[in-house]
Amino acid sequence: MNKRYVYLIGPVALLAWVSCKQPAKQNAALPPTAVNVVAAEKASAIYYDQYPGTVIALNSVELRSQVAGYLTGIFFKEGDVVEKGKPLYEIDRRKYQSAYLQAQANLSSAEASLVRSQKDADRYNQLLKQDAVAKQLVDNAVATLASSKSQVESARAGVVSAKTDLDYSLIRAPFTGRIGISQVKLGAQISTGTTLLNTISSEDPIAVDFVVDEKDISRFSSMEGKTVGKADSTFMLALSDGTLYQQPGKILVVDRGVDNQSGTIKVRIQFPNPKKQLITGMSCVLKVLNQQSGVQVLVPYKAITEQMGEFFVFVSQDTIAKQHKVQVGPRVGNKIVILSGVKEGDKIVTEGLNRLRDGGKIQIGAPAQQTQGQQK
Known part of the structure; x- marks a missing residue:
């Protein structure tokens, strides 16, 4: 049995050796x-680093009422540009007008009392010099005069407060900008500071926010405040439809700190927007000329x-x-x-x-x- 296995091993080993040598010869012959x-x-x-960005308004305000009441007036067309100071909403003003008139009447009454108290104090002081009146009566007159003066100041503060509430019942545009879709309708009950009426945002100039890695902070900080854009092609703004925005911009600010979770920092670039091509919230791509x-x-x-x-x-x-x-x-x-x-x-x-x-x-x-x- 053992001899038969020995005889078989020899041919198998020879075949394996030949098979291993054959590829080498074939490779050599390739x-x-x-x-x-x-x-x-x-x-x-010339190539650019690309950063996804978002268009934002430099000024944007949520309009909320500082007084409560029912909405009695809307004085704008949704989506229009409104000038600073333009009346936008009116809260029922009748009770605020009455409160203002009452405050003015209280002030008039307090001022009349002050005049009377002043005359009494002057008269008693004159009699005191002639030793014709008790000192206690003089002291009472002086105290009444001081109280009357305080009542006048309090009444004046009441007038200011009532006038402020009356003014707040007419909500005006805080700056020139585009107003959105109204969130309330006529007759709605408005709560102080909680009911959102609308949002107004500025359009020209406008800004683009994007984030960069913290290692690029010095690169963008060195350009802060410099005008960049079409003239030197440092920045190119590509809109969502692929077209390039033709207005130059400038780095407005590099944010105060780095996000410790992402290791990035926000950069804001300001652009003129005379044709209103840039709309708040739209996406874009900021192309920044690569330093290499x-x-x-x-x-x-x-x-x-x-x-x-x-x-x-x-x-x-x-x-x-x-x-x-x-x-x-x-x-x-x-x-x-x-x-x-x-x-x-x-x-x-x-x-x-x-x-x-x-x-x-x-x-x-x-x-x-x-x-x-x-x-x-």
């Missing part, structure tokens, strides 16, 4: 890979291969393809910026990449065998 190459070139590469824009090495985008998050190209060195690790920048059309790993003039393989290995033999153009086959 023809060069047909490739196409393009020289890396230096060219002007300029003359860079460019290669065809299709020459890039990615492995485990790293990027490579094959460089032709005579009949050998060498794999180079590269640091890539943004894509510019059908090319891509190479920040490092390739220099100008290097011959970059653009075709046949799926069959190439580092150090593999290459042939620029179609293989000879294929060419002969085509001639036949």
Whole structure:
């Protein structure tokens, strides 16, 4: 039995050895890979970092009443631009008008009492000089005069308070802006400070808010207050339909602090809005000129291969393809910026990449065998 197993092991081992050697011979006999190459070139590469943004109003106010009552008047058309000071809503003013008139009457009464008290005090003081009246009566007159003066001040404060409530019953536009859809109708009961009447927001100028990574704070802080836009193309604002906004803007403010959860900070850019193209709440994309824009090495985008998050190209060195690790920048059309790993003039393989290995033999153009086959 043992001898029979020994006899079987020999042929099996020989077969395995032959099978292992055969691929190596086949690999050695493989023809060069047909490739196409393009020289890396230096060219002007202008590209932008893109940040999603939101249009916001620089002034926006929710209108709420500071007095209670029933709504008796609406004096605007929804969606219109209203001027500062224009009456918008009216709360039933009758009781506030009555309270104001009552306060004025109280003030008149208090002032009349003050005049009488002043005369009494003057008369008693004159009699005291003649020793014709008791000192106690003089003191009482002086105290009554002081009380009358306090009553006048209190009555004046009452008039101011009543006048304020009367004024608050007519709600006016706090600034020039566009007013929205009314949230209440005529006859609605309005509660002090809680019932939302409407919202008004300014339109020109207007702003765009976006967030940037904290490492870019110094980049945007250095541009704060400077006018940027169409003139120098530092900023370009792309609207939701893809069109570019034609007005220049300026960085209004970089927020006071970084969000510790996202590691970002808010930046606000102000734009003129004469044609009212920018509407509060709309989405847009802010394009900011990349600081590395300029003359860079460019290669065809299709020459890039990615492995485990790293990027490579094959460089032709005579009949050998060498794999180079590269640091890539943004894509510019059908090319891509190479920040490092390739220099100008290097011959970059653009075709046949799926069959190439580092150090593999290459042939620029179609293989000879294929060419002969085509001639036949």
